[in-house]
Amino acid sequence: MYEQYWNLKEKPFQNTPDPKYLYLSPQHEDALMKLTYVIAQNLGCGMLTGIFGCGKTLLARVILKDLGPQKFCTAYINNPVVSEPAEIIRSIVRSLRPQSLPEKKTEMLIDPLLEKLYNIFLDNIRDGKENIIIIDEAHAIDDLRVFEQLRMILNFQTEERFLLTLILLGQPELKDKIDALKPFTQRIPIRCHLGPLTEEDVAKYLEFRIKTASNEAAPTGDLKAFFDKETVKAIFAYSGGIPRRINTLCDLVLLSGFAKKTTKIDANFIVSIVKEFNLS
Ligand SMILES: Nc1ncnc2c1ncn2[C@@H]1O[C@H](COP(=O)(O)OP(=O)(O)O)[C@@H](O)[C@H]1O
Ligand SMILES: [Mg+2]
Structure with missing residues (x-):
């Protein structure tokens, strides 16, 4: 749905046990x-x-x-x-x-x-x-x-x-x-x-899953901000480092970003999605 908008070949944050998405923390x-x-x-x-x-x-x-x-x-x-x-x-x-x-x-x-x-x-x-x-x-x-x-x-x-x-x-x-x-x-x-992932591992997890789903060897432009320290902090704060929660949030972030024609995903945007979708 939003794959093309973000230049992805598939959705990176599906809650399915697909071995190719395994991030080895x-x-x-x-x-x-x-x-x-x-x-x-x-x-x-x-x-x-x-x-x-x-x-x-x-x-x-x-x-x-x-x-x-x-x-x-x-x-x-x-x-x-x-x-x-x-x-x-x-x-x-x-x-x-x-x-x-x-x-x-x-x-x-x-x-x-x-x-x-x-x-x-x-x-x-x-x-x-x-x-x-x-x-x-x-x-x-x-x-x-x-x-x-x-x-x-x-x-x-x-x-x-x-x-x-x-x-x-x-x-x-x-x-x-x-x-x-x-x-x-x-x-x-x-x-x-x-146990839950550490904040450092959450950053690596996000990067790994986005790279795996990307058309390019490295994600370009808009998605790079996903890995900024502050963005990761916001994702970690909501998810507590639990992959299933990270996936649920990030899928909605990409979907909403597409719907709103957002060009940059940052910490404020993450917090706004948590509020908008009443994620708790
Ligand atoms: N190390 C990991 N690397 C990539 N994705 C993961 C990892 N751990 C969990 N996930 C994601 O989180 C989802 C939920 O994990 P799951 O294996 O169903 O948890 P559990 O069986 O412990 O409840 C998985 O479908 C997968 O998409
Ligand atoms: Mg299980």
Whole structure:
């Protein structure tokens, strides 16, 4: 809509988990390195916590993309809130091998499902593929029996190795939930956390996303002011350094700038948009 006006090839601030827009702040880099390490070293389980909108789902997408289908079988579960514990195992089986879900109701029971999953894991490993299970929004799991099922599949090991890597993503309360489950907590060797971006990182984030969406190698004229110290300060003040909030604000800034035929985006303009759209 406003792309042409700002000389952009696409919208730079969409709230979608598009790996090409990943800005590797030091904490995103650290989390990516640690989760990749869990997978590469077959450590069993890793956990990434962080407040809403900080980039957990985006990092999961980046990891899934990097893994590729040749050497990995992946299941990404983004809605782990289930009506009964067997349902979480069913979701994993469905993601890894949809055709293998049993017809008979009796086989939907937890034990046959776990056995099926175990065999799927083993088959994949025999085929030279690693099994990766990512559970997003895991903080929303209230039924402790679901965590118990996840712990059960972590028991799937041979003498030398885990048959899968489980990665849990969730908001900070996930940590408390897991820590209350002693047997589970001991099985998570790697934990990482994403907080808000610093003001310095917000400046780099803005520049990176605009460059990625630009027609030119470097953004020209009007958009340069986006990275001025005072402008960044205003964006940081509103967003608290949370990428999702930065995106929402900056998308409206570009849209309004276009509608008003603004030529320069500065701190005053940012503040006026926060007021106009009642962003809080
Ligand atoms: N490091 C980052 N680089 C670029 N964009 C990011 C980054 N972190 C978050 N975002 C943006 O913010 C949006 C919200 O992040 P998301 O991964 O959904 O957060 P969470 O899963 O932690 O709630 C993403 O869709 C993405 O557009
Ligand atoms: Mg998310």
